[in-house]
Amino acid sequence: xxxxxxxxxxxxxxxxxxxxxxxxxxxxxxxxxxxxxxxxxxxxxxxxxxxxxxxxxxxxxxxxxxxxxxxxxxxxxxxxxxxxxxxxxxxxxxxxxxxxxxxxxxxxxxxxxxxxxxxxxxxxxxxxxxxxxxxxxxxxxxxxxxxxxxxxxxxxxxxxxxxxxxxxxxxxxxxxxxxxxxxxxxxxxxxxxxxxxxxxxxxxxxxxxxxxxxxxxxxxxxxxxxxxxxxxxxxxxxxxxxxxxxxxxxxxxxxxxxxxxxxxxxxxxxxxxxxxxxxxxxxxxxxxxxxxxxxxxxxxxxxxxxxxxxxxxxxxxxxxxxxxxxxxxxxxxxxxxxxxxxxxxxxxxxxxxxxxxxxxxxxxxxxxxxxxxxxxxxxxxxxxxxxxxxxxxxxxxxxxxxx
Numbered sequence: 001x002x003x004x005x006x007x008x009x010x011x012x013x014x015x016x017x018x019x020x021x022x023x024x025x026x027x028x029x030x031x032x033x034x035x036x037x038x039x040x041x042x043x044x045x046x047x048x049x050x051x052x053x054x055x056x057x058x059x060x061x062x063x064x065x066x067x068x069x070x071x072x073x074x075x076x077x078x079x080x081x082x083x084x085x086x087x088x089x090x091x092x093x094x095x096x097x098x099x100x101x102x103x104x105x106x107x108x109x110x111x112x113x114x115x116x117x118x119x120x121x122x123x124x125x126x127x128x129x130x131x132x133x134x135x136x137x138x139x140x141x142x143x144x145x146x147x148x149x150x151x152x153x154x155x156x157x158x159x160x161x162x163x164x165x166x167x168x169x170x171x172x173x174x175x176x177x178x179x180x181x182x183x184x185x186x187x188x189x190x191x192x193x194x195x196x197x198x199x200x201x202x203x204x205x206x207x208x209x210x211x212x213x214x215x216x217x218x219x220x221x222x223x224x225x226x227x228x229x230x231x232x233x234x235x236x237x238x239x240x241x242x243x244x245x246x247x248x249x250x251x252x253x254x255x256x257x258x259x260x261x262x263x264x265x266x267x268x269x270x271x272x273x274x275x276x277x278x279x280x281x282x283x284x285x286x287x288x289x290x291x292x293x294x295x296x297x298x299x300x301x302x303x304x305x306x307x308x309x310x311x312x313x314x315x316x317x318x319x320x321x322x323x324x325x326x327x328x329x330x331x332x333x334x335x336x337x338x339x340x341x342x343x344x345x346x347x348x349x350x351x352x353x354x355x356x357x358x359x360x361x362x363x364x365x366x367x368x369x370x371x372x373x374x375x376x377x378x379x380x381x382x383x384x385x386x387x388x389x390x391x392x393x394x395x396x397x398x399x400x401x402x403x
Contacts, residue, residue, distance in 0.1 A: 004030070004083065004084050004085045005028050005029065005030050005085070006028070006029040006030075006050070006051075006075060006085050006087055007026065007027075007028050007029075007050075007051040007052065008026070008027050008028075008029060008048055008049065008050060008051070008073065008075075008087075009025065009026045009027075009048065009049040009051070010023055010024050010025060010026075010027070010038070010046070010048050010049075011024075011046060011047050011048065011049065011068075012024060012040060012041065012042060012045060012046030012047070013040070013041040013042070013046065014038040014039060014040055014041065014046065014048065014073070015038065015039050015040075015041060016036060016037070016038055017036060017037035017038070017039070018036070022041060023038065029075045029085065030085070035074060035075055035076040035077060036074070036075045037072055037073070037074045037075075037090075038072060038073045038074075038075075039072045040070075040071070040072065043070065043071070046070075047068050047069060047070050047182075047183060048068070048069055048073050049066055049067065049068045049069075050066065050067050050068075050069070050087055051066050052064045052065075052066070053065055053066065053067045053173075053181075054174075055174060055179075055181065062340075065181075065184075066184075067181050067182045067184045068182050068183050068184050069089045069091070069182035069183065070091060070095060070182070070183060071089050071090050071091035071092075071095065072089070072090040072091075073087060073088070073089060073090075074087070074088040074089075074090060075087055075088075076088060076168055078168075079167060079168060080167070086168065086169075088168065088169045089173075089180075089182070093122070093125065093126075094195055094196075094199060096125070096180065097118050097121055097122055097125075097195045098183075098186055098191050098192055098195050099180050099181060099182055099183065099185075099186055100117075100121045100178050100179065100180055101114055101117045101118050101121060101191060101194065101195070102185045102186045102188075102191045103178075103179035103180055103181040103184075103185055104117065104121070104178060104179045104214075104372070105117060105260065105261050105262075105372060105376075106185070106259060106260050106261065106262065107185055107186060107188045107190070107191050108188065108259060108260050109260035109261065109376060109379070110260060110376065110379035110380060111190055111193070111194060111379075111385075112375075112378070112379035112383060112384050112385045112388060113260060113261075113372075113375050113376050113378075113379040113385070113388070114190060114191060114193075114194035114385075115194045115197065115198050115385035116370065116375055116379075116385040116388040116389050117194075117214070117370075117372075117375075118194050118195045118198045118201075119198050119201050119202065119203060119212075119385065119389060119398065120203065120212040120214055120369070120370050120389070121178055121212075122198075122200075122201065122202055123202040123203040123204075123209055123210050123211075123212040124178065124211065124212045124213070125171065125178070126202055126209050126401075127209045127210065127211045127212070128170075128171065128177075128211075129170060130209060132170075140159070140160055140161075140162070140230065141157070141158045141159040141160055141329075142157070142158070142159065143155055143156065143157050144156050144158070146326055148317075152324070154317075154324045154325055154326060155323075155324075155325040155326070156315075156325065156326040156327075156328075157292075157325065157326070157327050157328070157332065158315075158328050158329065159327075159328070159329065159332045160228065160229050160230065160329045160331060160332070161229075161331055161332075162229045162230065198385070199400075199402075199403060200400045200401050200402035200403055201398055201399070201400050201401075202398075202399055202400075202401050203236070203389065203393055203396045203397070203398060203399075204396065204397045204398075204399040205234070205235060205236045205393075205395060205396045205397070206235075209401075210234075210236055210393065210396055211225075211234060211237070212369055212370070212393065213225070213237060213366070213368040213369030213370070214368075214369045214370040214371070214372055215363075215364065215365030215366050215367050215368060215369070215370075215371060215372065216261070216262075216272060216363075216364040216365045216371075216372050216373060217250045217272045217273055217344075217363045217364040217365065217367075217371060217372070217373045217374070218240075218242050218250055218310075218363055218365075218367040218371035218374060219250070219273065219310075219311075219344060219346045219361075219362035219363025219364075219367060220241070220242050220243070220248045220250065220251065220310075220362060220363070221239055221240065221241055221242060221309070221310035221311065221367070222237075222238070222239060222240040222242065222310065222367050222368060222369065222371060222392060223237075223239065223308060223310045223312055223330075223366060223367040223368045224237060224238050224239060224308065224309075224310075224368070225237035225238075225368055227308045227310075227312065227314050227329065227330065228329060228330055228331065228366045228367075228368055229329075235394075235395050236393045236394060236395050236396040237368055237369055237393070238394065239308075239309045239310050240391065240392055240394060242371055242374045248374075249371070249373075249374035249375075249377040249378055250273060250363075250371050250373040250374035250377065251273050252273075252373065252377050254377075254380075256380075257373075257376050257377055257380050258373065258376075260376050260379075260380075261372050261373050261376045271343075272343065272363070272364040272373070273362060273363065273364075273373075274360075274361075274362055275343050275360075275361050275362070276358065276359065276360050276361070277337075277338070277342065277358075277359045277361075278352075278356050278357070278358050278359075279356060279357045279359075280355070280356050280357075281298060281299055281355055281356070281357070284299045284357050285297065285298060285299050285320070287336075287337070287338075287339070288318060288320075288336055288337075291335060291336045291337075291338075291339075292325075292327070292336050294323055294325060295320075295322055295323060296318060296319075296320025296321075296322060296323045296324075296325075297320040297321035297322030297323065298320060298321040298322075299318070299319070299320050299357070300319045300320060300321065301317070301319045301349075302316060302317070302318055302319075302349045302357065303316070303317040303319070303349070304316055304317075304349070305317050305326060306328070310346070310367060311346045311362075312330050312344065312345045312346050312367065313330065313333055313345045313346075313347065314328045314329045314330050314333075314345065315327075315328040316328065316333050318336075330344075330345035330366060331345075331366065333345050337359065342359070342361070343361055343363065343364050343365075344361055344362065344363040344364060344365060344366070344367065345361075346361050346362045346363050346367075347359045347360060347361030347362075348360050348361075369392060369393065370388070370389075370392040370393070371392065374392075375388045375392065378391065386398060
């Protein structure tokens with residue numbers, strides 16, 4: 001078995017933590033027992049480049065790309081997966097945010113949206129750090145037996161996914177936490193200005209930092225926290241109509257506005273507000289068996305049993321010729337019904353004349369908190385960042401915790 005390696009190019013001089021000779025240029029790092037840290041001699045004018053970084057893990061846009069970073073680099077053996085190697089970037093919170101808001105969106109976003117996202121992302125990170133040690137499992141829930149209204153007893157899987165604590169670093173760099181792609185996409189001075197001008201500002205609710213969330217497109221109504229994750233309602237993460245004077249903010253085809261929110265690989269998804277997926281009965285049966293591990297046989301029906309006030313399905317009946325079961329919450333439904341993730345769980349199920357299953361839906365993501373595309377439209381229409389935040393996080397305050 002070959003030893004995992006990590007290809008790094010240092011632009012500028014970097015000092016090894018062991019006091020060895022400073023390095024520059026390309027190196028190939030390998031797993032070793034103790035790990036290694038490289039610190040830049042001139043932090044303002046040095047950066048390092050990681051080769052072939054996987055982004056969008058498990059999603060339909062998964063790919064490899066090279067990424068550039070400021071700060072120090074730690075190369076460590078992966079304790080969770082012995083024999084593998086991980087790269088950890090040590091960097092200050094505010095510098096981290098400059099990357100996040102241009103990785104989650106485009107650096108060309110309006111100043112209102114950049115500032116709003118800086119506050120949201122800062123709040124999320126500070127809440128996660130404050131709760132460190134309390135996140136114990138990424139998958140929660142499990143199978144149980146449930147009675148249907150017709151008296152049948154069937155299996156039910158109620159499962160949700162949230163962030164577990166990472167043991168060798170604070171947060172990861174992909175969609176599991178927040179997209180963090182270094183200075184790769186941080187291409188405009190407005191990005192730094194947005195972070196600097198909101199420095200220390202966080203969303204708070206009842207004097208606690210908010211667990212602020214966001215998604216690409218809420219489909220017209222944002223979702224409650226407890227409908228996607230644990231049953232712990234948060235007053236500032238609730239149903240918010242993404243409308244003004246009858247117009248749905250996130251229902252836009254304006255390419256200039258969408259270009260502010262969607263990076264190059266995100267723009268490969270064009271049907272983010274209204275979308276449609278079709279499966280033949282054979283395709284659906286095979287997909288469900290592959291994704292759920294359950295052999296349902298021929299699929300007889302997909303029937304929503306419980307929907308939220310925003311229209312998201314959080315309990316779905318899957319009836320087959322060999323097995324019948326209920327699945328929830330929203331992300332598990334999306335996982336079962338797609339090779340990666342169905343756009344959202346706001347959808348209806350129809351049967352075509354040819355017997356095919358037709359899923360017609362709205363939105364992209366879980367829909368909790370700030371709708372990125374909706375916020376982009378609000379910014380383009382002249383709303384300032386505070387108005388955007390108060391719209392998507394009702395009842396929350398904007399509090400400057402440090403300067």
